[in-house]
Amino acid sequence: xxxxxxxxxxxxxxxxxxxxxxxxxxxxxxxxxxxxxxxxxxxxxxxxxxxxxxxxxxxxxxxxxxxxxxxxxxxxxxxxxxxxxxxxxxxxxxxxxxxxxxxxxxxxxxxxxxxxxxxxxxxxxxxxxxxxxxxxxxxxxxxxxxxxxxxxxxxxxxxxxxxxxxxxxxxxxxxxxxxxxxxxx
Amino acid sequence: xxxxxxxxxxxxxxxxxxxxxxxxxxxxxxxxxxxxxxxxxxxxxxxxxxxxxxxxxxxxxxxxxxxxxxxxxxxxxxxxxxxxxxxxxxxxxxxxxxxxxxxxxxxxxxxxxxxxxxxxxxxxxxxxxxxxxxxxxxxxxxxxxxxxxxxxxxxxxxxxxxxxxxxxxxxxxxxxxxxxxxxxxxxxxxxxxxxxxxxxxxxxxxxxxxxxxxxxxxxxxxxxxxxxxxxxxxxxxxxxxxxxxxxxxxxxxxxxxxxxxxxxxxxxxxxxxxxxxxxxxxxxxxxxxx
Numbered sequence: 001x002x003x004x005x006x007x008x009x010x011x012x013x014x015x016x017x018x019x020x021x022x023x024x025x026x027x028x029x030x031x032x033x034x035x036x037x038x039x040x041x042x043x044x045x046x047x048x049x050x051x052x053x054x055x056x057x058x059x060x061x062x063x064x065x066x067x068x069x070x071x072x073x074x075x076x077x078x079x080x081x082x083x084x085x086x087x088x089x090x091x092x093x094x095x096x097x098x099x100x101x102x103x104x105x106x107x108x109x110x111x112x113x114x115x116x117x118x119x120x121x122x123x124x125x126x127x128x129x130x131x132x133x134x135x136x137x138x139x140x141x142x143x144x145x146x147x148x149x150x151x152x153x154x155x156x157x158x159x160x161x162x163x164x165x166x167x168x169x170x171x172x173x174x175x176x177x178x179x180x181x182x183x184x185x
Numbered sequence: 186x187x188x189x190x191x192x193x194x195x196x197x198x199x200x201x202x203x204x205x206x207x208x209x210x211x212x213x214x215x216x217x218x219x220x221x222x223x224x225x226x227x228x229x230x231x232x233x234x235x236x237x238x239x240x241x242x243x244x245x246x247x248x249x250x251x252x253x254x255x256x257x258x259x260x261x262x263x264x265x266x267x268x269x270x271x272x273x274x275x276x277x278x279x280x281x282x283x284x285x286x287x288x289x290x291x292x293x294x295x296x297x298x299x300x301x302x303x304x305x306x307x308x309x310x311x312x313x314x315x316x317x318x319x320x321x322x323x324x325x326x327x328x329x330x331x332x333x334x335x336x337x338x339x340x341x342x343x344x345x346x347x348x349x350x351x352x353x354x355x356x357x358x359x360x361x362x363x364x365x366x367x368x369x370x371x372x373x374x375x376x377x378x379x380x381x382x383x384x385x386x387x388x389x390x391x392x393x394x395x396x397x398x399x400x401x402x403x404x405x406x407x408x409x410x411x412x413x414x415x416x417x418x419x420x421x422x423x424x425x426x427x428x429x430x431x432x433x434x435x436x437x438x439x440x441x442x443x444x445x446x447x448x449x450x451x452x453x454x455x456x457x458x459x460x461x462x463x464x465x466x467x468x469x470x471x472x473x474x475x
Contacts, residue, residue, distance in 0.1 A: 007249045010242065092263050096270050127267060165267075165274055 004054060005091040006098050009064035015043040016156035017063045018148065022071035023050055023082035027104060027135045031071075034145040042158055044149070051082050052089035066156035067164075068094060069148060071102045072119055074111045080119060087126070097164025098155050099128045101173070102144065104135040123173035130173035227291040234287065385420055392419040395446065417444045426459060426471040438468040 018035065020028040025048075032046040045063060054062070068090060070083040083101075090099065101123045106116055123130040131147055134140025151171075155164035287293060394416050422445060430437040441450060453459035454469065462468035 007246065010246050092266060095263060096267055126263075163274060165270055169271060 003089060003091045004052065004065060004068070004094070006065070006093045011064055011066075011157070012043070014158075015045065015063070016067075016152050016158060017045045017047065017065050018067045018069060018152045019047045019049060019065045020069050020071060021049050021051060021083065021086055022073075023079050024073055024076065025050060026073070027071055027133075030135070030141055031133075031145060031148075034141050035149060038142070038145050039149055042153065042156075044152070052086035054089075065098075067098055067100060067148070067152045069100050069102050071104065074103055074105045074115050074119070075108060077115070080115065084122065095126050095128065097166070097168035099126065100148070100151055101128055101130045102148070103130060103132050106132045107134075117175070120173055120175050124175045127168060127172045129168060129171040224291060227289050230289050231287065231292060384423075388418070388420045388423070392449065394418050415444050416446050419446075419449045422449060422453070423458075426469070430471045437470040438462050438465070439470065441467050441469060 020032060022028040028048045032048060035046055036044055047062070047065065070086065071079075072083050073079040101119065103116065103119055105111060120130060129151065131144065133144035135144075151164075151167065153159050154162045154167045157163070286296060425439055426437075429439050450459075450469065454461060457472055459469045460472050462470070
Protein backbone atom coordinates (compact mmCIF):
# COMPACT_ATOMS: atom_id res chain seq x y z
CA UNK A 1 0.00 0.00 0.00
CA UNK A 2 1.79 3.06 -1.14
CA UNK A 3 -0.67 5.75 -0.17
CA UNK A 4 -0.68 7.00 3.36
CA UNK A 5 -4.30 7.20 4.40
CA UNK A 6 -5.72 9.31 7.19
CA UNK A 7 -8.49 6.99 8.30
CA UNK A 8 -7.08 3.53 7.73
CA UNK A 9 -6.48 2.91 11.41
CA UNK A 10 -8.26 3.43 14.65
CA UNK A 11 -7.12 6.42 16.64
CA UNK A 12 -5.39 5.89 19.97
CA UNK A 13 -6.91 7.13 23.17
CA UNK A 14 -5.77 10.67 24.02
CA UNK A 15 -3.00 10.38 21.44
CA UNK A 16 -1.91 12.53 18.54
CA UNK A 17 0.60 11.47 15.91
CA UNK A 18 2.55 13.90 13.84
CA UNK A 19 4.91 13.10 11.01
CA UNK A 20 7.74 15.44 10.07
CA UNK A 21 8.96 14.97 6.52
CA UNK A 22 12.27 16.61 5.75
CA UNK A 23 14.71 15.63 3.07
CA UNK A 24 17.77 17.13 4.77
CA UNK A 25 17.10 15.72 8.25
CA UNK A 26 18.61 18.83 9.87
CA UNK A 27 15.71 20.32 11.66
CA UNK A 28 13.25 17.50 12.26
CA UNK A 29 15.00 15.92 15.24
CA UNK A 30 15.31 19.21 17.11
CA UNK A 31 11.72 20.10 16.30
CA UNK A 32 10.51 16.65 17.32
CA UNK A 33 12.17 16.88 20.73
CA UNK A 34 10.71 20.31 21.30
CA UNK A 35 7.23 19.20 20.28
CA UNK A 36 7.34 16.25 22.67
CA UNK A 37 8.60 18.43 25.51
CA UNK A 38 6.01 21.11 24.95
CA UNK A 39 2.93 18.99 25.24
CA UNK A 40 1.94 17.73 28.63
CA UNK A 41 -1.71 16.78 28.49
CA UNK A 42 -1.79 14.65 25.35
CA UNK A 43 0.37 11.74 24.23
CA UNK A 44 2.21 13.03 21.22
CA UNK A 45 4.06 10.66 18.94
CA UNK A 46 6.42 12.19 16.47
CA UNK A 47 7.51 10.20 13.47
CA UNK A 48 10.30 11.31 11.23
CA UNK A 49 10.74 10.57 7.57
CA UNK A 50 12.98 11.79 4.80
CA UNK A 51 10.37 11.43 2.15
CA UNK A 52 7.27 9.53 1.17
CA UNK A 53 6.33 6.79 0.45
CA UNK A 54 7.00 5.15 3.76
CA UNK A 55 8.52 1.69 3.84
CA UNK A 56 5.99 -1.09 3.74
CA UNK A 57 7.54 -3.14 6.54
CA UNK A 58 6.57 -0.55 9.16
CA UNK A 59 3.02 -0.49 7.93
CA UNK A 60 1.66 -2.60 10.77
CA UNK A 61 3.34 -0.83 13.66
CA UNK A 62 2.70 2.65 12.34
CA UNK A 63 -0.13 4.44 14.09
CA UNK A 64 -2.62 6.60 12.35
CA UNK A 65 -0.90 9.81 11.30
CA UNK A 66 -2.96 12.84 12.20
CA UNK A 67 -0.81 15.54 10.69
CA UNK A 68 1.88 15.44 8.04
CA UNK A 69 4.32 18.33 8.09
CA UNK A 70 6.58 19.00 5.15
CA UNK A 71 9.66 20.92 6.21
CA UNK A 72 11.07 22.86 3.28
CA UNK A 73 14.40 24.65 3.46
CA UNK A 74 14.23 27.55 1.09
CA UNK A 75 17.98 27.50 0.69
CA UNK A 76 17.87 24.27 -1.27
CA UNK A 77 15.88 23.58 -4.37
CA UNK A 78 16.03 19.87 -3.65
CA UNK A 79 14.10 20.33 -0.44
CA UNK A 80 11.14 21.70 -2.35
CA UNK A 81 11.33 19.07 -5.07
CA UNK A 82 11.47 16.28 -2.55
CA UNK A 83 8.40 17.58 -0.78
CA UNK A 84 6.62 17.91 -4.10
CA UNK A 85 7.27 14.31 -5.05
CA UNK A 86 6.36 13.09 -1.57
CA UNK A 87 2.97 14.74 -1.83
CA UNK A 88 1.90 12.15 -4.40
CA UNK A 89 1.98 9.45 -1.77
CA UNK A 90 -0.59 11.07 0.42
CA UNK A 91 -4.21 10.17 0.26
CA UNK A 92 -6.35 13.10 -0.88
CA UNK A 93 -8.11 12.85 2.46
CA UNK A 94 -5.01 14.32 4.05
CA UNK A 95 -5.47 17.53 2.17
CA UNK A 96 -8.58 18.23 4.15
CA UNK A 97 -6.77 19.75 7.06
CA UNK A 98 -4.09 17.19 7.85
CA UNK A 99 -1.15 18.57 5.91
CA UNK A 100 0.94 21.55 6.76
CA UNK A 101 4.02 23.15 5.23
CA UNK A 102 6.82 24.53 7.35
CA UNK A 103 9.29 26.83 5.64
CA UNK A 104 12.65 27.79 7.08
CA UNK A 105 15.23 30.38 6.07
CA UNK A 106 12.59 32.56 4.49
CA UNK A 107 14.44 35.63 5.67
CA UNK A 108 17.73 34.57 4.18
CA UNK A 109 18.86 37.14 1.66
CA UNK A 110 20.50 34.63 -0.62
CA UNK A 111 17.25 32.77 -1.17
CA UNK A 112 15.63 33.59 -4.49
CA UNK A 113 12.19 35.03 -3.72
CA UNK A 114 10.56 32.95 -6.43
CA UNK A 115 11.13 29.86 -4.33
CA UNK A 116 8.92 31.10 -1.52
CA UNK A 117 6.33 32.09 -4.06
CA UNK A 118 6.34 28.63 -5.57
CA UNK A 119 5.98 27.05 -2.12
CA UNK A 120 3.12 29.38 -1.38
CA UNK A 121 1.48 28.46 -4.65
CA UNK A 122 1.87 24.79 -3.87
CA UNK A 123 0.37 25.22 -0.41
CA UNK A 124 -2.43 27.33 -1.79
CA UNK A 125 -3.27 24.82 -4.51
CA UNK A 126 -3.56 22.11 -1.84
CA UNK A 127 -5.47 24.35 0.60
CA UNK A 128 -2.89 23.80 3.27
CA UNK A 129 -1.50 26.21 5.85
CA UNK A 130 2.04 27.46 5.41
CA UNK A 131 4.10 28.26 8.47
CA UNK A 132 7.42 30.05 8.56
CA UNK A 133 9.89 28.99 11.21
CA UNK A 134 13.23 30.13 12.48
CA UNK A 135 15.35 27.00 12.89
CA UNK A 136 18.52 28.63 14.27
CA UNK A 137 17.26 29.93 17.60
CA UNK A 138 15.72 27.96 20.43
CA UNK A 139 12.93 30.46 20.64
CA UNK A 140 12.11 29.99 16.98
CA UNK A 141 11.99 26.22 17.35
CA UNK A 142 9.75 26.51 20.39
CA UNK A 143 7.40 28.80 18.55
CA UNK A 144 7.24 26.46 15.57
CA UNK A 145 6.56 23.50 17.86
CA UNK A 146 3.82 25.44 19.59
CA UNK A 147 2.10 26.28 16.35
CA UNK A 148 2.39 22.75 15.04
CA UNK A 149 0.91 21.38 18.24
CA UNK A 150 -2.06 23.69 17.97
CA UNK A 151 -2.78 22.39 14.48
CA UNK A 152 -2.05 18.80 15.48
CA UNK A 153 -4.53 18.79 18.33
CA UNK A 154 -7.27 19.99 16.08
CA UNK A 155 -6.32 17.58 13.30
CA UNK A 156 -6.29 14.67 15.77
CA UNK A 157 -9.76 15.58 16.93
CA UNK A 158 -8.70 16.44 20.46
CA UNK A 159 -10.22 19.89 20.45
CA UNK A 160 -13.98 19.90 20.94
CA UNK A 161 -16.05 21.74 18.38
CA UNK A 162 -13.17 22.01 15.89
CA UNK A 163 -12.05 19.82 13.02
CA UNK A 164 -9.03 19.87 10.80
CA UNK A 165 -11.11 20.67 7.77
CA UNK A 166 -12.72 23.60 9.55
CA UNK A 167 -9.39 24.95 10.74
CA UNK A 168 -7.74 24.56 7.35
CA UNK A 169 -10.42 26.62 5.65
CA UNK A 170 -9.38 29.44 7.96
CA UNK A 171 -5.62 28.95 7.96
CA UNK A 172 -4.96 27.74 4.45
CA UNK A 173 -2.35 29.59 2.50
CA UNK A 174 -3.56 31.98 -0.13
CA UNK A 175 -1.57 33.66 -2.84
CA UNK A 176 -2.69 37.20 -3.58
CA UNK A 177 -3.19 37.79 -7.28
CA UNK A 178 -0.63 40.58 -7.16
CA UNK A 179 2.21 38.25 -6.23
CA UNK A 180 3.77 37.00 -9.38
CA UNK A 181 7.18 36.16 -10.56
CA UNK A 182 7.39 39.49 -12.36
CA UNK A 183 6.95 41.51 -9.19
CA UNK A 184 10.14 40.19 -7.75
CA UNK A 185 12.32 40.89 -10.71
CA UNK B 186 -1.18 3.76 -10.41
CA UNK B 187 1.84 5.94 -10.80
CA UNK B 188 2.68 6.09 -7.13
CA UNK B 189 2.88 2.33 -6.95
CA UNK B 190 5.36 2.19 -9.75
CA UNK B 191 7.61 4.65 -8.06
CA UNK B 192 7.55 2.61 -4.91
CA UNK B 193 8.47 -0.54 -6.75
CA UNK B 194 11.33 1.11 -8.47
CA UNK B 195 12.70 2.44 -5.26
CA UNK B 196 12.55 -0.94 -3.67
CA UNK B 197 14.25 -2.65 -6.59
CA UNK B 198 17.24 -0.35 -6.34
CA UNK B 199 17.57 -1.51 -2.80
CA UNK B 200 17.98 1.98 -1.42
CA UNK B 201 15.14 2.78 0.85
CA UNK B 202 15.62 6.52 1.00
CA UNK B 203 13.00 7.06 3.56
CA UNK B 204 13.65 6.04 7.06
CA UNK B 205 11.07 6.07 9.70
CA UNK B 206 11.86 6.35 13.30
CA UNK B 207 9.87 6.99 16.37
CA UNK B 208 10.51 9.57 18.98
CA UNK B 209 9.70 8.54 22.48
CA UNK B 210 6.22 9.17 23.72
CA UNK B 211 5.53 11.69 26.35
CA UNK B 212 4.90 9.93 29.59
CA UNK B 213 1.22 9.53 30.20
CA UNK B 214 0.05 12.53 32.17
CA UNK B 215 -0.86 11.74 35.73
CA UNK B 216 -4.55 11.36 36.09
CA UNK B 217 -6.06 14.51 37.50
CA UNK B 218 -7.00 13.67 41.05
CA UNK B 219 -10.71 13.50 41.39
CA UNK B 220 -12.26 15.98 43.66
CA UNK B 221 -14.57 13.30 44.91
CA UNK B 222 -14.27 9.73 43.90
CA UNK B 223 -17.12 8.42 41.87
CA UNK B 224 -19.01 5.53 43.17
CA UNK B 225 -18.48 2.15 41.60
CA UNK B 226 -21.79 2.33 39.88
CA UNK B 227 -21.04 5.67 38.32
CA UNK B 228 -17.64 4.51 37.13
CA UNK B 229 -19.16 1.44 35.62
CA UNK B 230 -21.74 3.56 33.88
CA UNK B 231 -19.08 5.82 32.45
CA UNK B 232 -17.07 2.83 31.36
CA UNK B 233 -20.06 1.41 29.56
CA UNK B 234 -20.66 4.69 27.82
CA UNK B 235 -17.06 4.77 26.64
CA UNK B 236 -17.37 1.22 25.39
CA UNK B 237 -20.41 2.14 23.43
CA UNK B 238 -18.68 5.15 21.94
CA UNK B 239 -15.66 3.13 20.99
CA UNK B 240 -17.82 0.48 19.36
CA UNK B 241 -19.45 3.20 17.31
CA UNK B 242 -16.03 4.53 16.38
CA UNK B 243 -14.92 1.11 15.20
CA UNK B 244 -18.05 0.71 13.17
CA UNK B 245 -17.47 4.07 11.50
CA UNK B 246 -13.86 3.16 10.87
CA UNK B 247 -14.89 -0.01 9.07
CA UNK B 248 -17.36 1.96 7.05
CA UNK B 249 -14.65 4.41 6.03
CA UNK B 250 -12.31 1.64 4.95
CA UNK B 251 -15.02 -0.06 2.96
CA UNK B 252 -16.11 3.17 1.36
CA UNK B 253 -12.56 4.26 0.50
CA UNK B 254 -12.91 5.71 -2.97
CA UNK B 255 -10.27 5.60 -5.66
CA UNK B 256 -7.94 8.44 -5.04
CA UNK B 257 -8.05 11.17 -7.61
CA UNK B 258 -4.94 12.90 -8.70
CA UNK B 259 -6.89 15.55 -10.49
CA UNK B 260 -6.70 18.76 -8.48
CA UNK B 261 -10.09 19.81 -9.75
CA UNK B 262 -11.59 16.66 -8.32
CA UNK B 263 -9.82 17.34 -5.07
CA UNK B 264 -11.35 20.76 -4.86
CA UNK B 265 -14.77 19.26 -5.48
CA UNK B 266 -14.11 16.68 -2.79
CA UNK B 267 -13.08 19.38 -0.42
CA UNK B 268 -16.17 21.37 -1.15
CA UNK B 269 -18.30 18.32 -0.52
CA UNK B 270 -16.54 17.65 2.75
CA UNK B 271 -16.93 21.22 3.93
CA UNK B 272 -20.59 21.20 2.99
CA UNK B 273 -21.09 17.94 4.85
CA UNK B 274 -19.37 19.29 7.90
CA UNK B 275 -21.46 22.42 7.77
CA UNK B 276 -24.60 20.36 7.59
CA UNK B 277 -23.48 18.30 10.52
CA UNK B 278 -22.76 21.36 12.61
CA UNK B 279 -26.18 22.73 11.75
CA UNK B 280 -28.05 19.59 12.67
CA UNK B 281 -26.01 18.86 15.73
CA UNK B 282 -27.75 19.23 19.05
CA UNK B 283 -25.80 19.82 22.21
CA UNK B 284 -25.85 16.66 24.24
CA UNK B 285 -25.34 16.08 27.89
CA UNK B 286 -21.95 14.81 28.99
CA UNK B 287 -23.52 12.19 31.16
CA UNK B 288 -26.89 11.69 32.70
CA UNK B 289 -25.45 10.59 35.99
CA UNK B 290 -25.58 13.52 38.45
CA UNK B 291 -22.65 12.09 40.39
CA UNK B 292 -20.40 12.20 37.34
CA UNK B 293 -21.55 15.68 36.49
CA UNK B 294 -20.74 16.81 40.00
CA UNK B 295 -17.21 15.47 39.77
CA UNK B 296 -16.65 16.97 36.33
CA UNK B 297 -18.04 20.29 37.48
CA UNK B 298 -15.82 20.29 40.55
CA UNK B 299 -12.83 19.51 38.40
CA UNK B 300 -13.63 22.31 36.04
CA UNK B 301 -14.07 24.71 38.91
CA UNK B 302 -10.76 23.67 40.39
CA UNK B 303 -9.08 24.23 37.08
CA UNK B 304 -10.73 27.60 36.77
CA UNK B 305 -9.73 28.39 40.32
CA UNK B 306 -6.07 27.66 39.70
CA UNK B 307 -6.17 29.72 36.53
CA UNK B 308 -7.76 32.61 38.33
CA UNK B 309 -5.17 32.34 41.06
CA UNK B 310 -2.52 32.68 38.40
CA UNK B 311 -4.29 35.72 37.02
CA UNK B 312 -4.54 37.16 40.50
CA UNK B 313 -0.86 36.75 41.25
CA UNK B 314 0.01 38.17 37.88
CA UNK B 315 -2.21 41.17 38.45
CA UNK B 316 -0.76 41.66 41.91
CA UNK B 317 2.76 41.61 40.56
CA UNK B 318 1.73 44.08 37.91
CA UNK B 319 0.11 46.29 40.51
CA UNK B 320 3.20 46.20 42.66
CA UNK B 321 5.45 47.21 39.83
CA UNK B 322 3.04 49.98 38.91
CA UNK B 323 3.04 51.17 42.48
CA UNK B 324 6.82 51.23 42.46
CA UNK B 325 6.78 53.16 39.24
CA UNK B 326 4.30 55.61 40.67
CA UNK B 327 6.46 56.12 43.71
CA UNK B 328 9.56 56.81 41.70
CA UNK B 329 7.63 59.08 39.37
CA UNK B 330 6.29 61.05 42.30
CA UNK B 331 9.75 61.38 43.72
CA UNK B 332 10.94 62.58 40.39
CA UNK B 333 8.10 65.08 40.25
CA UNK B 334 9.01 66.37 43.70
CA UNK B 335 12.58 66.85 42.61
CA UNK B 336 11.49 68.68 39.51
CA UNK B 337 9.19 70.90 41.55
CA UNK B 338 12.04 71.68 43.89
CA UNK B 339 14.22 72.61 40.96
CA UNK B 340 11.46 74.79 39.52
CA UNK B 341 10.99 76.53 42.86
CA UNK B 342 14.69 77.22 43.24
CA UNK B 343 14.83 78.47 39.66
CA UNK B 344 11.90 80.83 40.16
CA UNK B 345 13.42 82.14 43.36
CA UNK B 346 16.68 82.78 41.63
CA UNK B 347 14.93 84.61 38.82
CA UNK B 348 13.05 86.83 41.28
CA UNK B 349 16.22 87.58 43.17
CA UNK B 350 18.02 88.45 39.99
CA UNK B 351 15.20 90.70 38.85
CA UNK B 352 15.13 92.57 42.15
CA UNK B 353 18.83 93.05 42.07
CA UNK B 354 18.58 94.28 38.53
CA UNK B 355 16.00 96.92 39.46
CA UNK B 356 18.03 98.09 42.41
CA UNK B 357 21.06 98.36 40.21
CA UNK B 358 19.32 100.40 37.55
CA UNK B 359 17.86 103.00 39.89
CA UNK B 360 20.07 103.56 42.81
CA UNK B 361 23.34 101.82 42.56
CA UNK B 362 24.29 103.27 39.20
CA UNK B 363 23.95 106.73 40.64
CA UNK B 364 25.90 105.71 43.68
CA UNK B 365 28.54 104.17 41.50
CA UNK B 366 28.95 107.24 39.44
CA UNK B 367 29.18 109.42 42.51
CA UNK B 368 31.79 107.14 43.90
CA UNK B 369 33.75 107.30 40.70
CA UNK B 370 33.54 111.04 40.61
CA UNK B 371 34.70 111.23 44.17
CA UNK B 372 37.55 108.91 43.36
CA UNK B 373 38.57 111.05 40.44
CA UNK B 374 38.42 114.17 42.54
CA UNK B 375 40.52 112.56 45.21
CA UNK B 376 42.98 111.47 42.62
CA UNK B 377 43.17 114.95 41.19
CA UNK B 378 43.65 116.51 44.59
CA UNK B 379 46.38 114.10 45.37
CA UNK B 380 48.06 114.88 42.07
CA UNK B 381 47.77 118.57 42.74
CA UNK B 382 49.17 118.25 46.20
CA UNK B 383 52.03 116.13 44.98
CA UNK B 384 52.71 118.62 42.24
CA UNK B 385 52.66 121.50 44.73
CA UNK B 386 55.00 119.60 47.02
CA UNK B 387 57.39 118.77 44.21
CA UNK B 388 57.37 122.37 42.97
CA UNK B 389 57.79 123.80 46.45
CA UNK B 390 60.68 121.50 47.15
CA UNK B 391 62.59 121.56 43.89
CA UNK B 392 61.68 124.87 42.31
CA UNK B 393 62.05 127.54 44.95
CA UNK B 394 62.10 131.21 44.07
CA UNK B 395 65.46 132.86 43.96
CA UNK B 396 66.41 134.27 47.35
CA UNK B 397 69.06 136.62 48.57
CA UNK B 398 71.47 133.75 49.32
CA UNK B 399 71.39 132.38 45.88
CA UNK B 400 71.79 135.90 44.62
CA UNK B 401 74.74 136.28 46.87
CA UNK B 402 76.31 133.16 45.28
CA UNK B 403 75.80 134.61 41.91
CA UNK B 404 77.10 137.97 42.98
CA UNK B 405 80.36 136.27 43.72
CA UNK B 406 80.57 135.58 40.03
CA UNK B 407 80.01 139.27 39.55
CA UNK B 408 76.88 138.89 37.66
CA UNK B 409 74.73 141.81 38.56
CA UNK B 410 71.20 140.85 38.83
CA UNK B 411 68.17 142.77 39.68
CA UNK B 412 65.98 140.93 42.01
CA UNK B 413 62.36 141.56 41.54
CA UNK B 414 60.51 141.35 44.77
CA UNK B 415 57.27 140.69 43.01
CA UNK B 416 58.29 137.38 41.49
CA UNK B 417 55.65 134.69 41.66
CA UNK B 418 56.47 131.07 42.24
CA UNK B 419 56.42 128.38 39.56
CA UNK B 420 53.44 126.96 41.28
CA UNK B 421 51.50 130.15 40.65
CA UNK B 422 52.71 130.33 37.07
CA UNK B 423 51.39 126.90 36.36
CA UNK B 424 48.15 127.73 38.13
CA UNK B 425 47.74 130.80 35.97
CA UNK B 426 48.39 128.83 32.80
CA UNK B 427 45.99 126.02 33.75
CA UNK B 428 43.23 128.35 34.85
CA UNK B 429 43.56 130.37 31.69
CA UNK B 430 43.33 127.18 29.57
CA UNK B 431 40.24 126.00 31.39
CA UNK B 432 38.49 129.37 31.63
CA UNK B 433 39.04 130.71 28.13
CA UNK B 434 39.91 127.75 25.90
CA UNK B 435 39.66 129.98 22.81
CA UNK B 436 42.40 132.27 24.11
CA UNK B 437 44.68 130.36 26.45
CA UNK B 438 47.63 132.74 26.19
CA UNK B 439 49.04 134.46 29.18
CA UNK B 440 51.24 137.53 28.86
CA UNK B 441 54.66 137.30 30.39
CA UNK B 442 55.40 140.17 32.70
CA UNK B 443 58.13 140.94 35.15
CA UNK B 444 56.59 138.73 37.84
CA UNK B 445 57.63 135.64 35.87
CA UNK B 446 61.12 134.55 36.68
CA UNK B 447 62.72 134.09 33.22
CA UNK B 448 64.66 130.85 33.96
CA UNK B 449 61.46 129.08 34.95
CA UNK B 450 59.64 130.38 31.90
CA UNK B 451 62.48 129.17 29.76
CA UNK B 452 62.38 125.76 31.46
CA UNK B 453 58.66 125.42 30.85
CA UNK B 454 59.14 126.27 27.20
CA UNK B 455 62.12 123.91 26.78
CA UNK B 456 60.47 120.93 28.35
CA UNK B 457 57.39 121.29 26.25
CA UNK B 458 55.10 122.22 29.11
CA UNK B 459 54.35 125.66 27.69
CA UNK B 460 54.29 127.14 24.22
CA UNK B 461 54.97 130.57 22.91
CA UNK B 462 52.41 132.52 20.90
CA UNK B 463 53.49 132.13 17.24
CA UNK B 464 53.19 135.89 16.65
CA UNK B 465 53.58 137.47 20.06
CA UNK B 466 56.75 136.28 21.86
CA UNK B 467 55.58 137.73 25.18
CA UNK B 468 52.63 135.42 25.38
CA UNK B 469 52.72 131.74 26.38
CA UNK B 470 50.16 129.06 26.89
CA UNK B 471 49.99 125.57 28.33
CA UNK B 472 50.87 122.80 25.92
CA UNK B 473 47.76 121.01 24.66
CA UNK B 474 48.10 117.74 26.65
CA UNK B 475 44.49 116.77 26.23
